[in-house]
Amino acid sequence: MKQFLLFVRKEFYHVFRDRKTLLLLFGMPIAQILLFGFALTNEIKNSKVVISDQARDEASQQIIGRIEASRSFDIERVAMNQAAVESAFKSGKIKLAIIFPANFNEDLMHHHNAKIQIIADASDPNTASTLTSYASAIIMDYQKDLLKTYSLAMNIHTDVRMIYNPELKGTTNFVPGVMALVLLLVCVLMTSVSIVREKETGTMEILLVSPFNPVLVVVAKAVPYFFLSLINLTVIIILSVTIMEMPLNGSVVLLYFESSLLILTALSLGLLISNNTDSQQTAMLISLMAMLLPTMIFTGFMFPVENMPKPLQIISNVVPSKWYYIIVKSIMIKGLGLRAIWKETVILGGMALVLLLISFKTFKTRLQ
């Protein structure tokens, strides 16, 4: 035990004496949570929209007034034909064009049938469909108000309540996701690299011929990163509650417990990677190239998992951050207790255990 503590101390020295890495270790998560918490949103705002009003009459002006009042658009009024719209799309200047034909008011009031053309740059399908549906909603609203003057019977009114996030803020969804992403990746990267470095510089050989149990050498390596990650977690939680205005409705103790599970999983994964590689370059390639994008995608905070094709939904189950993301949402936003998330907890714990076992099993005490 005393030996083990000595080794842990050695590892702490390793970490603390490398100032640049230490700075990154703490700076990175903070910068990322701030940056992404504020900047990432899947809402569509401030998109450039051109309105070409060939009618210039009462009805078209009224609708345009309503569209201008919406904050989703950044509107410019220019007369444009379809060819002009196409070249504006090509240069990327605008995302949507709304065209009112001549005699709009007359068509509407006398023939009871008027047409508005909405042309979207669908090379970005999400922006295109969102903007189109925003614009259509505004036009339908106008239509509804127009009909109010004609009395209608049997009205159904709906009372809609947005639960957990009444202001529909993007951060509520993204912050737990970024937390999962940052904790997982930083841990995996740091552990795998620090072990492989000893292999590469040759000091691993010295450790392996010492009377000390080789498995404990590796475990000692993971300890500092475990504590550093807990500190990181604390900073992240404080930032997201104070600056990002995330709610923290559930138990903090539970949140720490679940986070420890994720960190453990990440550390074991790092261990496993380092067992199977012998250069830092390969270790880094695997822990980043192979993990960055898939983790980002399969955690589910960017793209809803239930939208994915079935095989990918199954794959997403092996991504630890997905479970952690569900857990963080349940604890922080919904304020639920362990009873509601025991399944996710068991899965995460199981992952940590299995990975740990495999990495101990594959740990080689001999160098080639």
Place this chain on the structure above:
Amino acid sequence: MRILKHLLRKEFRQIFRNKAILRVIIMLPMVQLLIIPLAADYEIKKINISIVDHDHSPYSQKLAAKIIASGYFRMNDFSPGFASSFQEFQKDHSDIILEIPRDFEKSLVRENHGGLFIAVNAINGVKASVGSVYLARIISGFNTEIRMDWLPEQRVNDFPSVGIETLNWFNPHLKYPFFMVPGILVVLVTMVGAYLCALNIVKEKEVGTIEQINVTPIKKYQFILGKLIPFWVIGIFVFSLGFFAVAMGVYRIVPQGSLLLLYGFLAVYLVALLGLGLLISTYSGTQQQAMSLAFFCMMIFLLMSGLFTPVDSMPLWAKWIARFNPVTYFIEVMRMVVLKGSGFKDIKNHFLAMTGFALVFNVWAILNYRKTS
């Protein structure tokens, strides 16, 4: 020139001898390019709904049937009480609860109005608003239907109606892979290029072989060119493989614009990117440092590039970061040229900005590279 040739030979040999890394840098991007676009789909298709029916009337059942028939919703549970549905809601099994009150039908027929209660899980704000709009549209359709049943004399075209004609240009079927594949390819090429370049030099530092090069008459620019050119070639290769084999072969994306223009931009982009890799490596002493730094840059580049979330929606300061992010420019150019067929005129500014990046990164890296430690 001869010195450069020898340096190049050394670098290529170094790269080709490490088969493990070579496999990783070619296989990984291709596999990811194949899989990720399938997952990166914002379209909200199946919303899970819980319907709490206190009314049990023909109308409430008709409404429920209409909601399911719309195809947007999947019935999670149809329960008599709110409490049990709310449990499903807490577990994320259902996204929306529709509560139909007792005497919904009666009050609609007798008093001419009826109310419904809708609770939406708004943690994902976009999904929540889209879901509630779908539901509102179905309810209003239902409303029109029952109105017609009761009051057949009210005909639709007695009211002024605005028709909306929607046109989706460049991608009429709103296919997500068309949008995602070019962007993801850029990110993968970026990762391969920046990592390899940054790591390669730092490795020489860490192992000590850089000392041997520093004591030779090799000039700084020769050394740096010797490092840049091999990775530039690899970058072009990975891009072409991804573009022709995966984007065109598998996803059937037909580039609308000129390939020459695309490759011209790629050439400049890779110079800028590799310059950044060099810069990172001049600032770090160990591979771990280089890697964390490259990782940090990569995450920011990736998430602030408009690949997944639109740059337009970011706050102003974040837009500035996006403007100083080379990846943003290349993703925009890829999407413009490949999907919309934009010409040189349209991406002139992108070219200028990228040339600027290339100059700044490389000059900075050369100035910062010291032959003495």
